[in-house]
Amino acid sequence: MGQRQSVATTFTGVVKERIGASLAGVDADLARRYPGDPGTRQPVHTVYVPADVFAADTVRFWGDQALASLDEHAPDASSLAAVLGLSEGLAVPVYERVRGKLLREPVEDLRIDFEDGYGPRSDAEEDAAAGRAAGLVAAMCGGGGGAGSAAPPFVGIRMKCLEAAVRERGIRTLDIFLTGLMEAGGLPAGLMLTLPKVSYAEQVAAMAELVGEFEKARGLEPGRIRFEIQIETTQAVLGADGRATVARMIDAGAGRVGSLHYGTFDYSASCGVGAAYQALDHPVADHAKAVMQVAAAGTGVRLSDGATNVLPVGSAAQVHEAWRLHFGLVRRSLARAYYQGWDMHPGHLPTRYAAVYAFYREGLGSAAARLDAYVNRAGGDMLDEPATARALSGYLLRGMDCGAVDEGEVTALTGLGREGLEGLAGR
Numbered sequence: 001m002g003q004r005q006s007v008a009t010t011f012t013g014v015v016k017e018r019i020g021a022s023l024a025g026v027d028a029d030l031a032r033r034y035p036g037d038p039g040t041r042q043p044v045h046t047v048y049v050p051a052d053v054f055a056a057d058t059v060r061f062w063g064d065q066a067l068a069s070l071d072e073h074a075p076d077a078s079s080l081a082a083v084l085g086l087s088e089g090l091a092v093p094v095y096e097r098v099r100g101k102l103l104r105e106p107v108e109d110l111r112i113d114f115e116d117g118y119g120p121r122s123d124a125e126e127d128a129a130a131g132r133a134a135g136l137v138a139a140m141c142g143g144g145g146g147a148g149s150a151a152p153p154f155v156g157i158r159m160k161c162l163e164a165a166v167r168e169r170g171i172r173t174l175d176i177f178l179t180g181l182m183e184a185g186g187l188p189a190g191l192m193l194t195l196p197k198v199s200y201a202e203q204v205a206a207m208a209e210l211v212g213e214f215e216k217a218r219g220l221e222p223g224r225i226r227f228e229i230q231i232e233t234t235q236a237v238l239g240a241d242g243r244a245t246v247a248r249m250i251d252a253g254a255g256r257v258g259s260l261h262y263g264t265f266d267y268s269a270s271c272g273v274g275a276a277y278q279a280l281d282h283p284v285a286d287h288a289k290a291v292m293q294v295a296a297a298g299t300g301v302r303l304s305d306g307a308t309n310v311l312p313v314g315s316a317a318q319v320h321e322a323w324r325l326h327f328g329l330v331r332r333s334l335a336r337a338y339y340q341g342w343d344m345h346p347g348h349l350p351t352r353y354a355a356v357y358a359f360y361r362e363g364l365g366s367a368a369a370r371l372d373a374y375v376n377r378a379g380g381d382m383l384d385e386p387a388t389a390r391a392l393s394g395y396l397l398r399g400m401d402c403g404a405v406d407e408g409e410v411t412a413l414t415g416l417g418r419e420g421l422e423g424l425a426g427r
Contacts, residue, residue: 034298039427043109063106065346134180156192232263246295264306304340312347330355360399368413393425
């Protein structure tokens with residue numbers, strides 16, 4: 001017992017060493033390029049607010065507006081369930097959690113927009129806005145912003161792109177914002193920077209160089225500043241040489257790219273899609289996001305879907321129709337493993353969270369049972385592999401991160417706490 005059984009073999013140690021040496025470079029490249037999930041929380045959405053209207057109470061304002069819309073157009077669980085088609089078992093827990101979220105943390109990721117939502121301004125005006133944004137973010141994240149100024153978990157700016165016409169302006173705004181944060185006490189933990197309208201990998205490399213130079217100048221740890229790439233040009237998906245571009249962009253970021261964000265309307269327009277048909281579920285959108293998804297798989301770079309521009313405003317019938325559209329689009333994205341999206345109006349928050357919470361709560365029992373069977377080798381009607389166990393654990397962790405499910409619920413069903421789930425998920 002305990003002794004290794006003697007069996008006949010043919011390969012010598014020299015052969016195995018030679019094979020190992022020949023693949024050492026591949027091993028190192030795989031470890032560098034495909035580190036896996038970073039194991040950190042991913043926000044379920046990003047809210048874009050033009051820099052000139054961003055204020056200390058922006059997050060609370062969005063939450064209050066969302067609650068007011070909910071109070072007016074779906075004042076209880078049954079009325080929201082009727083609008084969205086929620087099952088009886090989901091109606092109350094989803095509604096209560098949506099209201100709680102809007103009171104506690106209405107915005108998970110806030111982007112102060114200096115690009116399309118802000119437009120061209122004088123240099124003096126944009127300088128002042130960038131400095132003001134840095135001061136407000138520093139105060140929010142430092143707890144000194146006053147009443148109603150609680151910071152979202154993630155916050156940052158979308159600068160102008162690095163194309164020649166606006167390059168200097170974009171770099172200057174980035175510099176003013178980051179410098180202002182440092183002067184006010186340092187970079188917040190949830191800092192997010194967005195680089196829009198990327199067409200060439202060289203633009204990503206330039207952005208990586210910019211933030212690297214800032215880190216050196218300010219004595220920050222290399223790699224402290226990461227950024228997002230917006231995929232909103234056709235060249236970002238297919239280059240002039242006929243090769244897919246996204247993977248090269250991730251590589252050009254030298255480990256600094258945190259996520260890829262799909263830009264619904266710019267990308268659709270660049271493909272010639274008419275305004276009436278520009279949407280998250282258009283075939284050109286599905287193609288672009290499928291390329292993004294494959295390019296990002298295993299790299300630790302996450303995906304975000306875009307937005308709908310159909311706003312839930314007007315009569316009750318108009319609001320309900322817009323809510324149903326948004327709810328369906330969010331659910332569609334979640335099923336396709338796009339766990340984040342953009343929200344353009346406070347009225348989108350109720351259906352963002354309703355869709356997210358319904359997605360995780362309706363699958364809680366099944367995912368927990370399959371994971372429990374896998375861990376305990378208890379059999380069942382599904383034969384799951386380690387890769388599926390990682391996906392099941394990741395699903396439950398995402399649900400916990402956003403508030404859809406509680407750790408106690410998951411532990412009661414699986415016997416696993418967060419640490420055990422993270423181990424199975426490879427975090």
